[in-house]
Amino acid sequence: MASDLNTQLLKGTLQGCLLILLSHQKLYGYAISEALSTFGFADIPKGTIYPLLLTMEKKQLLKSERQPSPDGPTRKYYVITAAGKQARDEFIAQWSTLTNNVATLMQKEDFDES
Amino acid sequence: MKADAFSQQNLVLRQQLTPENRSYYEDIIVYVRGRSFFKNDQVVEQSLLEILQDLIDAQNHGQSAADYFGHEPAVTAKALLDAIPRQLDAFILFNLKLFIFMLLITSIPNLVSPKVPLDYGRILIIAVVAILLAWLVLWVFGTLAFIKFKRPQKIALGIGAGLLYAGLIGGSIFIRTPFKAHLPELGTLIGLFSLLLVGIVLLIRLRKHDLGTKMLIGWLLFYVVLGIATRLPGISTVLNRPVNFGNYKWLFYVALVLAALIGGGGTWWYLRRHSD
Structure with a gap:
């Protein structure tokens, strides 16, 4: 049950996380998965990011370009678009509201219990 | 880069995967390619190459393909396919080319004898059935991609597919239509x-x-x-x-069987050596 909730939460937030990551620099698939692991998303099966990246590309939140990677071979790099930046800002605002609301609710629960 | 270039690069890079990781990845390939009707071929191949390059990276960092990509590859591969845009015009164009190619394959052997009329009805039927069969085979392979068969099951499937194919090829010899013409x-x-x-x-x-x-x-x-x-x-x-073999007619049949065996065996040998 806890795992299901975690998965649902991740599904809803992963797109926003990818937008934030890619607004700092353009990255390719494996580099994105490494970055996600660095920020605590190590448990996500990285296969899930590929359909999501394609969907985001279809929605024109990202665009892709092929260029040589630091390891040598040409890779597909993802670059955030103007629409992507706007979606990122909306996500950050919504996330802030949500976390504030949840924090307030949790504080009220603590208050009631005491 | 075109889809063909991506798939050629895929073929080369795949050699870098360990047998276990390669088997895992090839199941994904078979599923995605087998189910990618109407999908943009270039995006399909680019995505498969992208995943392969990342699996190689993961492998180089000591991670297995299953640990990296996930232990439910069928679910992820389906999600990937759903995310790939449709491209109906390319699908129609590809099938049109395939149809013309099949028409050539089926009609050229019929042009050997100038006296025999060309049964274009038969040629059209064979071309259409061959294309439908090719798509059906691809779909079946895609559907079975993530099922782990045991060796006897694999052999039974192979024999079944071979018999079906032989039956269709053999059956096509008896197709006759009234649509004939002398060219x-x-x-x-x-x-x-x-x-x-x-x-x-x-x-x-x-x-x-x-x-x-x-x-x-x-x-x-x-x-x-x-x-x-x-x-x-x-x-x-x-x-x-007309050729009269006389008493040596049996030699002709032996030669036919030998030619079939050499042709079939040669194809089998070639496919085994070039399993990709």
């Missing part, structure tokens, strides 16, 4: 000469490793040359004369 001799001869030239150019221009296509073109050119020879004055009388 004009001069026009056919010009057409055959044009095909000979196109075939030779294709053979020269084809990539070094594309032996399968070269063999197919070579086989078709054999019939084209025969078709030309049976229409040329002088040679035609010799070639169109």
Whole structure:
């Protein structure tokens, strides 16, 4: 049950996380998965990011370009678009509201219990 | 880069995967390619290559393909396919090319004898059935991609598919339709000469490793040359004369069986050596 909730939460937030990551620099698939692991998303099966990246590309939140990677071979790099930046800002605002609301609710629960 | 270039690169890079990781990845490939009807071919191949490059990276960092990509590859592969845009025009164009190619394959051997009318109804039926069958086979492979069969099951499936294929090929011999036509001799001869030239150019221009296509073109050119020879004055009388084997007719049948065995065995050997 806890795992299901975690998965649902991740599904809803992963797109926003990818937008934030890619607004700092353009990255390719494996580099994105490494970055996600660095920020605590190590448990996500990285296969899930590929359909999501394609969907985001279809929605024109990202665009892709092929260029040589630091390891040598040409890779597909993802670059955030103007629409992507706007979606990122909306996500950050919504996330802030949500976390504030949840924090307030949790504080009220603590208050009631005491 | 075009889809073909991506898939060629995929073929080369795949060698870097360990047998376990390669088997895991190839299941994904079979599923995605087998189910990618109407999908943008270039995006399909680019995505498969992207995943492969990342799996190689993960492998180099000590992670197995399953640990990296996930332990439910079927679910993820389906999600990937759903995310790939549809491209109906490319699908129609591809099938049109395939249809013309199938028409050539089925009609060229029928042009060998100038006396036999061309059964174009039969040719059309075979071409359409062959295309539908090719898509059906691809779909079945895609559907079975993530099922781990035991060796006897694999053998039974192979034999079943072989029998079905042989049945269809054998059955096609008995197809007769009333839609027949005698082609004009001069026009056919010009057409055959044009095909000979196109075939030779294709053979020269084809990539070094594309032996399968070269063999197919070579086989078709054999019939084209025969078709030309049976229409040329002088040679035609010799070639169109009925052959009487007399008491050695059995030798002809033995040669036919041997040719079938060599052809079948050769194809099997080639496919085993070039399993990709």
